[in-house]
Amino acid sequence: MHPTPLLLLVALVIGSSASPAEEADDLLAKAEAAGAAGRYGKADSLYRKIVEEAPGTEAARIAEERLAPNAWLRTVDLEINGDSDNRIDIFVLGDGYTREPKFQKLFDQGARETLKYFEQAPVFRRYRKFMNFHAMNIASHEDGVDARGKDHDTALGAYESGASQGQVAVRHQDVARWLRLDPRAEGYAICLVRLGTLGTGGGGIAVIGGVPSNTVIHEWGHAFANLLDEYTSDVGYTGPAPRGINVSNTDDPELAPWKHWLDARQKGVGMFPGAAGRSKGAWRATATGCAMNRGPSYCLVCREAVTASIWEQVNPIDEATPHEDPLFVEPDEELVIELRPMEVVGSPSLKVGVTIEEIQGSFEAAGAVDDALGSFLDGGTGADAWDAFGGGDTGADAWAGGGLDGGEWVSWSRPSRAGKKADPPLEGRTVRFEKRRDDERRTVYRVKLRARELDPGNHLLHARVVDPTDWVLKPEWKALLSERRTWKIVVK
Ligand SMILES: [Zn+2]
Numbered sequence: 001m002h003p004t005p006l007l008l009l010v011a012l013v014i015g016s017s018a019s020p021a022e023e024a025d026d027l028l029a030k031a032e033a034a035g036a037a038g039r040y041g042k043a044d045s046l047y048r049k050i051v052e053e054a055p056g057t058e059a060a061r062i063a064e065e066r067l068a069p070n071a072w073l074r075t076v077d078l079e080i081n082g083d084s085d086n087r088i089d090i091f092v093l094g095d096g097y098t099r100e101p102k103f104q105k106l107f108d109q110g111a112r113e114t115l116k117y118f119e120q121a122p123v124f125r126r127y128r129k130f131m132n133f134h135a136m137n138i139a140s141h142e143d144g145v146d147a148r149g150k151d152h153d154t155a156l157g158a159y160e161s162g163a164s165q166g167q168v169a170v171r172h173q174d175v176a177r178w179l180r181l182d183p184r185a186e187g188y189a190i191c192l193v194r195l196g197t198l199g200t201g202g203g204g205i206a207v208i209g210g211v212p213s214n215t216v217i218h219e220w221g222h223a224f225a226n227l228l229d230e231y232t233s234d235v236g237y238t239g240p241a242p243r244g245i246n247v248s249n250t251d252d253p254e255l256a257p258w259k260h261w262l263d264a265r266q267k268g269v270g271m272f273p274g275a276a277g278r279s280k281g282a283w284r285a286t287a288t289g290c291a292m293n294r295g296p297s298y299c300l301v302c303r304e305a306v307t308a309s310i311w312e313q314v315n316p317i318d319e320a321t322p323h324e325d326p327l328f329v330e331p332d333e334e335l336v337i338e339l340r341p342m343e344v345v346g347s348p349s350l351k352v353g354v355t356i357e358e359i360q361g362s363f364e365a366a367g368a369v370d371d372a373l374g375s376f377l378d379g380g381t382g383a384d385a386w387d388a389f390g391g392g393d394t395g396a397d398a399w400a401g402g403g404l405d406g407g408e409w410v411s412w413s414r415p416s417r418a419g420k421k422a423d424p425p426l427e428g429r430t431v432r433f434e435k436r437r438d439d440e441r442r443t444v445y446r447v448k449l450r451a452r453e454l455d456p457g458n459h460l461l462h463a464r465v466v467d468p469t470d471w472v473l474k475p476e477w478k479a480l481l482s483e484r485r486t487w488k489i490v491v492k
């Protein structure tokens with residue numbers, strides 16, 4: 001029997017409502033939602049449906065990947081402290097956790113526990129809001145650590161490293177492959193290997209055997225800040241002692257990597273024999289207590305390196321508006337500039353200073369006067385004591401021809417981390433700004449400039465944010481602790 005024309009028309013209308021590719025995309029979204037909720041079995045049956053019903057589509061290609069023996073299941077945000085652009089995004093990954101829900105639940109538990117160990121170190125407590133944590137559930141085909149000819153098909157290819165205690169390691173290229181699935185990833189991962197022993201760390205990747213423990217902070221020190229072991233007993237190393245941030249291969253204090261702490265006569269810092277898994281031929285900076293030995297937290301040499309590594313990744317100025325540059329202002333207009341610094345937990349909080357300069361001639365002829373602002377903030381005069389900052393109008397034009405090196409503009413998207421320059425004389429005018437909490441309880445600094453308070457012509461407004469912590473002493477690292485933002489303002 002032939003369909004009547006009316007029925008045929010209805011069939012056509014229904015049939016044209018979504019293309020096979022669109023239907024497959026729909027199913028893929030459903031499968032991913034099921035996976036995100038931890039319903040991996042349901043997700044798998046939807047992935048299989050896509051492969052069967054929409055072969056050749058992009059959705060089918062993705063679905064096939066998700067059905068592979070080692071496969072991504074979902075990514076869960078464990079703790080989000082801000083926009084990934086200016087945060088350190090750390091992913092917890094599992095190896096040897098098979099598809100069965102009970103194993104994935106074990107991984108979920110381990111991932112959450114991993115975060116607790118970050119609370120153990122004051123440096124991660126202070127800079128907690130600089131980090132985002134994510135957990136990536138990955139199904140491993142098998143469970144086991146490769147060793148002595150035995151090979152297991154797992155997501156991260158875990159294997160026993162050559163060290164004497166069989167410390168577990170993973171294949172970095174496998175970690176990179178999973179991290180590529182998330183645009184927020186920047187190479188930092190903590191890998192939990194279910195059947196692994198002890199741990200290893202380096203190149204942004206920490207590996208923890210079994211369940212999380214004190215090892216997390218130790219391996220993360222290797223992975224994140226290039227710290228070396230401070231073990232004084234043998235852990236399987238051979239050959240000459242290495243030299244690094246926290247290990248010296250000579251007892252000469254002049255050649256110590258932490259000489260700056262010795263010069264500062266820091267209490268408790270010296271040349272202590274035993275480090276890098278050796279009792280002889282290697283020295284460490286403190287007697288006991290460092291997490292790179294067996295302590296719960298970092299010694300002050302290691303803490304300095306971790307702090308510097310954090311500041312290497314994060315801009316002290318989290319957000320600054322407006323984005324336009326230069327800003328053109330009519331004589332009767334008011335200009336509002338807002339700045340959100342990064343926020344640390346506890347004290348001292350970051351210092352903020354703002355100054356404005358009047359430019360004779362073009363902007364390009366102007367110099368780096370805001371360095372004066374930097375020295376003001378470094379001088380410890382108090383974060384919000386902006387009104388103590390000169391106060392008077394010292395004559396803005398004077399510095400323009402003062403021979404300071406000019407033309408170094410700092411843009412918001414590509415902050416300059418160049419070393420600090422010599423302090424030029426302070427020639428600026430301070431600007432009143434208000435400090436308040438926004439709707440999200442973040443501290444925001446707001447400058448309101450009325451154009452009629454300024455002379456017509458070109459001006460520079462500098463904002464500078466500095467971390468006044470005394471945890472960092474080394475000059476080239478200290479330079480990472482401050483950032484400035486400059487707006488060019490043209491008053492008509
Ligand atoms: Zn240490």
